[in-house]
Each structure stands twice: as C-alpha cells, then as structure tokens.
Amino acid sequence: MINSGEEMFEHTLDDYAHSNGIKNVNEYFKVLFAILTMLVSLISTSPVIPLTIFVLVTFLIIFKAKIPAKFYLKFIAVPFSFALITFVFMAVFFGTGTSVLNLGIFNLAVTVDGFNLGFLTLARIMGGFSCLAFLALTTPMNEIFSILEDIKIPQIVVEIAMLMYRYIFVFLDEAINMYHSQETRLGYSGLKRTYKSMGLLASNLFIRTWLRGEQIYITMESRCYGGSIKTFKSRKDIGTKNILLLLSFESFLLLGTYLTWGLKII
Amino acid sequence: MHIMEGFLPWQWCLFWYIIALPVVAYGVIQIKKVTDEHPESKPLLAITGAFIFILSSLKLPSVTGSTSHPTGNGLGAVLFGPAAVSVLGAIVLVFQALLLAHGGITTLGANIVSMGIVGPFAAWLVYKGIQKVGGSPSIGIFLAAVIGDWLTYVTTAVQLSLAFPVPTFGSAFVKFILIYAYTQVPLAIAEGLLTVVIFDYIIKLRPDILRTLKVIGPAKTGETAEKSPEVA
Numbered sequence: 001m002i003n004s005g006e007e008m009f010e011h012t013l014d015d016y017a018h019s020n021g022i023k024n025v026n027e028y029f030k031v032l033f034a035i036l037t038m039l040v041s042l043i044s045t046s047p048v049i050p051l052t053i054f055v056l057v058t059f060l061i062i063f064k065a066k067i068p069a070k071f072y073l074k075f076i077a078v079p080f081s082f083a084l085i086t087f088v089f090m091a092v093f094f095g096t097g098t099s100v101l102n103l104g105i106f107n108l109a110v111t112v113d114g115f116n117l118g119f120l121t122l123a124r125i126m127g128g129f130s131c132l133a134f135l136a137l138t139t140p141m142n143e144i145f146s147i148l149e150d151i152k153i154p155q156i157v158v159e160i161a162m163l164m165y166r167y168i169f170v171f172l173d174e175a176i177n178m179y180h181s182q183e184t185r186l187g188y189s190g191l192k193r194t195y196k197s198m199g200l201l202a203s204n205l206f207i208r209t210w211l212r213g214e215q216i217y218i219t220m221e222s223r224c225y226g227g228s229i230k231t232f233k234s235r236k237d238i239g240t241k242n243i244l245l246l247l248s249f250e251s252f253l254l255l256g257t258y259l260t261w262g263l264k265i266i
Numbered sequence: 267m268h269i270m271e272g273f274l275p276w277q278w279c280l281f282w283y284i285i286a287l288p289v290v291a292y293g294v295i296q297i298k299k300v301t302d303e304h305p306e307s308k309p310l311l312a313i314t315g316a317f318i319f320i321l322s323s324l325k326l327p328s329v330t331g332s333t334s335h336p337t338g339n340g341l342g343a344v345l346f347g348p349a350a351v352s353v354l355g356a357i358v359l360v361f362q363a364l365l366l367a368h369g370g371i372t373t374l375g376a377n378i379v380s381m382g383i384v385g386p387f388a389a390w391l392v393y394k395g396i397q398k399v400g401g402s403p404s405i406g407i408f409l410a411a412v413i414g415d416w417l418t419y420v421t422t423a424v425q426l427s428l429a430f431p432v433p434t435f436g437s438a439f440v441k442f443i444l445i446y447a448y449t450q451v452p453l454a455i456a457e458g459l460l461t462v463v464i465f466d467y468i469i470k471l472r473p474d475i476l477r478t479l480k481v482i483g484p485a486k487t488g489e490t491a492e493k494s495p496e497v498a
Contacts, residue, residue, distance in 0.1 A: 014365055035371065042276045042372055050272070075367060079270055086273075093441055094432040117432065121273060128272025132371060136364045144364070156298050156308075161357045163312030164319070168361065171320050199463025206317055206464065207472050213313040217306040225305075 014169075017140045021066035027143035029242045034135040036246070040253045041127030046263035047120050049256045050127030057130035065138045072137075076129060083125040090118030116264045141165050159229050163216075167209070175205055268362070268377055269422065271370025278429045283375030286356075289383050293353040300350070311346075315354040318342050319361055339418065340411030341461050343386035344393045345476075355382025380421035389414030403469070404462050411461040415454035419446045 022030070037057065041050040062069050094114040145165075148158050178201050182188065187197035217225075274282075301308045321338035342351045356378050362368040369377050389410040396406035423446055427438035468476060 038271070038372060039276070041272060042279065079367060082270065089445075090430070094430060094438070113432070117430070124272035125270055126272070128370060128372060129270070129367070132271045132363060132367060135371075136367060141364065154294050154298070156301060157294060157353065157357065160297075160308065160312045160315065160354075161360075163309055164315040164354075164357060165361065167313055167316035168319050168365075171316055175320055195459060195463060199460055199467060202321060202460070203464040203467030203471070205320065206468060207475065209313045209317045210310070210472070210475050213310040214306070216309040216313075220309070221305075 014141065016065075016067055016071070016137045020138050021064055022138050023140070025138075026238050026242060027139055027147060028238045029246065030139050031135065031144070031147055032238075033246055033249075034131045034139075036250050037253065038128050038131040040250060040257060041124055041131065044124075044257040044260070045120070046257075046260040047123030047265060048260040048263060049253060050120075050123035052256065053127040053253065054123075054130045057127075057134050061130070061134055061137060065134075067137050072133065075133060075137075079125065079129050083122050083129075086125075087118040087122040090121060091115045094118065119265050162229065167212070170212075171205060171209060174208065175201065178204065268359075268369035268381075269373040269425065271363070271373055273370075274373050274376060274425070274429045276372070278425070279372045279375060281375075282373075282379050282425065286375045286378040286383065289352055290356050290378065293349040293351075296349040297353055311350065311354065314342065314346060315357055318354060319358050322358070322362065337381060337385065337415065337418065337457065339381060339385040340389040340393075340407065340414045340457070341464065343390040343414065344407060344410055344465075348383070348387040348390045351386040352378070352382045355386065376422075376425050380418050380425065384421045385414045385418035388417040404466060407465045408458045408462045412454045412458035415450070415457055419443075419450050419454075422446070 037053055041053045044050055058072070061067050061072055091110045091114045094111075094117055145158055145162055148161070149155075182197045182201060186193070187200075188194045297311065301311070318338040318341075321341070339351070339355070342354065346354070356374075359369055359374060359377050359382065363370055363374065392413045393406045393410040396409060397403075420443065423439055423442040426442050427435055431438050
C-alpha cells in the first residue's frame with residue numbers, strides 16, 4: 001500500500017509497525033517509554049531536554065527499530081516545516097520585550113521573548129513528535145488495543161476501534177482502486193471535474209461501506225456474535241530489567257529538565 | 267486544523283482533556299444504549315468511523331491552490347448526530363495520530379474539543395435549523411459543513427491564543443484567526459461543496475439508507491433535541 005495512490009492518499013505507518021527491529025520488545029515497555037518521554041518533553045521549560053529527546057529517540061528509531069532514515073525524514077518533514085513556520089511567526093509577532101533584529105518592513109522585529117517562546121515550542125514539537133513517531137512506527141495497533149482494554153477503556157469503544165481499524169484498510173484499497181479508474185477516465189482533469197469525481201468516489205464509498213456494514217453484522221451473527229468480540233491475548237511480562245532501564249532513563253531526563261529549568265537560548 | 271503534538275503547554279493539554287472527557291463519556295453512553303437496542307448498528311458505527319477516516323485522508327484541491335483534508339465532520343454529524351460523532355471523532359483522531367502523524371497524543375483532548383465536539387455540534391444545529399425553516403437539504407448540508415468547519419477553526423484559534431496569550435488573549439486571537447481566515451475560509455467552502463456532491467449522490471442512489479439512519483438514532487436525536495429545543 002505504501003507506493004500506491006501516492007498523489008491522492010497519505011501513506012500509513014502501519015507497515016513498519018508490524019515489521020521493525022524492536023517489534024518483539026514488550027508493548028508496555030514501548031508505550032510507556034514513548035508516553036513518559038513525551039510528557040517530559042512537554043513539561044520542560046528550556047529547549048535543551050526536548051532537543052536531547054529528539055536526538056535520542058531519532059537514534060532509536062533509525063538504528064534500533066531500523067526504520068529507513070529516508071522514510072522517517074519524510075514522515076517528520078511536514079510537521080517540522082509547520083513547526084518552523086510557527087517558530088518564525090512567534091518570533092516576529094509574539095514578543096513584547098526588546099527587539100534583537102529589525103526586519104525593516106511594517107515595523108516588524110524579532111523580539112527576545114518571541115524568539116525564546118517560538119524556539120521552545122519548536123523544540124517541544126520536535127521532541128514530542130519523535131516520541132509519537134516511535135510509538136507509531138514500532139507498536140502494532142493490535143497491541144495498543146490490548147493495552148486500551150487493560151486500562152479499562154469501555155469495551156464498546158475498543159470494539160468499534162478494532163472494527164474501524166480493520167475497515168480503514170479495506171476501504172483505503174477500494175478508494176485507491178476507484179481513484180485510479182477515475183483517473184484513467186480523466187476524472188481529475190480540471191477543478192470542476194475533480195469535485196464531481198471526488199464526490200462520486202466518496203458517496204459510492206459511503207454506500208459500499210454501508211452495505212458492507214450490514215453484511216458484517218449478518219456474518220458475525222451467523223458465527224455466534226453475542227454483542228462482544230473475543231480476542232486472544234498472550235500477556236508478556238514487562239520485565240524488571242526493562243522497568244529499571246525505563247526508570248533510570250526518565251530520571252536522567254527529569255534531572256536534565258530540573259537543571260535546565262527556565263534556561264533560554266538568548 | 268489539528269494541533270500538533272508538543273504545541274500546547276501541559277496545563278492546557280490537561281484542561282482540554284478534562285473538558286473533552288465528559289462529552290465523550292456521554293457519547294459512549296449514548297452509543298452503548300443504541301447498540302444494546304440495535305446490535306446491528308455496532309458494525310455500522312465502526313464503518314462510519316472508517317469512512318470519516320478515509321474522507322479525511324482525501325486531498326482536496328482548493329481555490330487558493332493549496333490542498334487540505336475534508337474533515338467529514340458535517341456529514342458525520344448530520345447523518346449520526348453529534349453524540350455518536352464525538353466518540354467516532356475521538357477514535358479517528360487517535361488513528362490519525364498513530365497512522366498518519368496528524369495531531370498528537372498530548373494534544374488529543376484539545377483536538378477532540380474542536381473537531382469532535384464543537385464542529386459536529388455546530389454542523390448538526392445548522393442542519394436542523396435549516397430543515398426547520400424549510401430550506402433544501404443541499405443548502406442545509408452545505409451550510410452545516412461550512413459553518414461546522416469555521417467554528418472548528420474558531421475553537422482552535424481560541425485554544426491556541428489561550429495557550430499563548432502574548433501580549434493579551436485578544437490580540438493573540440486576532441493574529442491566529444487572521445491566519446486561519448486567509449487559508450481556511452476557502453477550504454471550508456470547498457469542503458461544503460464536496461459534501462453537497464456526496465450527499466446528493468447518496469440521496470439519488472440510496473435514499474433508503476438516509477431513511478434508515480433516522481430509525482437507528484432516535485435516542486440520539488431525542489437527547490440532543492432536549493438540550494436545544496429552539497432548533498430541534
């Protein structure tokens with residue numbers, strides 16, 4: 001799926017989640033690592049620790065999980081370009097203090113306050129996003145579902161999420177097929193035709209999804225569906241070594257956060 | 267439209283989680299009630315969620331030359347009611363974060379409030395209001411999608427300027443809303459047009475589905491009607 005429908009649809013990270021270097025590492029370890037590190041990145045008041053997190057997690061993603069660097073860079077390019085725009089925006093518009101650089105037009109100037117705030121936000125986005133990427137690229141969705149069940153998210157929500165997850169890929173394939181056949185019939189030449197084709201695609205998809213939904217229910221009912229889906233779980237223990245590793249890593253980050261509290265770039 | 271991972275300070279992440287939680291919980295109770303009465307609606311709800319996800323991964327060409335993603339908010343809210351869409355929206359947002367890297371985990375609460383609650387609820391109110399005054403379904407769905415989108419952006423702008431009130435909330439809000447106004451007003455209109463095309467085709471091809479939908483969600487419609495008697 002990664003290479004089909006390139007122009008029209010987003011790539012998904014799912015393929016890598018199922019085949020990466022640390023696929024067999026305990027799922028609790030991976031999820032706790034990603035979330036805790038994300039939170040440390042969020043609470044730090046200086047850009048030092050978020051940037052450290054970004055470098056460390058990127059290292060883990062590329063060298064431990066063995067995600068191709070090119071794919072990872074492509075994946076983070078879009079959020080980072082937005083983060084960069086935000087940084088410039090904040091540096092110019094969000095300052096009240098002394099200015100360090102006068103832009104010479106419209107009385108705009110880069111201020112110390114704005115620069116620091118913008119840079120901190122940029123660093124936090126980089127830190128947080130690398131953790132999100134770690135989670136997305138190394139942990140398959142079914143492991144996340146079993147964790148959601150363990151933390152007592154209502155059964156109905158997890159079940160709907162599971163079915164949704166399954167059908168996202170079924171419909172993505174169908175949508176890509178429809179898109180390609182519309183494209184071969186010049187369905188996307190011109191703005192007006194694009195809207196018409198896209199509307200056709202989406203409405204047809206809706207009708208198909210609807211029929212599919214009715215059929216699934218019949219199929220499930222004929223297989224003794226009594227209102228809840230039973231899943232098979234094999235529980236692996238997180239392991240003392242992993243817990244110690246995780247705790248020492250997070251304490252190291254927290255110590256860094258404490259030491260660099262309020263530190264500013266300029 | 268999605269607030270990125272790491273963008274909001276932690277206090278605001280927490281605040282928006284606390285706001286979003288009771289609404290989503292209410293939606294879960296509603297969905298539970300509906301699926302207990304009509305077990306066949308569970309796969310349908312799941313499939314609608316999948317549909318919203320696919321819709322949001324379509325790239326929509328707009329007048330300004332840039333592309334954006336339709337949110338599917340308007341359509342979902344009109345078809346299923348805002349309570350169900352808040353839950354589906356929350357699940358879709360988790361998938362968008364984990365499968366497409368849109369949005370994030372810590373900013374999930376804020377994104378649920380803007381895209382899963384305010385947008386769909388506004389869209390649903392607009393649609394019902396226009397139905398009440400006797401407007402055509404096409405105009406209703408168009409305005410529902412557009413206004414739902416706009417209010418989503420307004421909510422996002424409020425969230426951002428609350429988090430970064432420099433120098434004051436008001437002036438930050440003006441800055442954020444101006445950026446959105448330039449880029450997102452045309453995009454919302456584009457989504458509105460697309461939603462009309464989708465809706466018209468469904469009416470033309472399978473009007474029975476739309477009729478069935480009213481059968482599936484009587485509890486939801488009744489509940490929300492109580493909350494806003496003037497439009498329902």
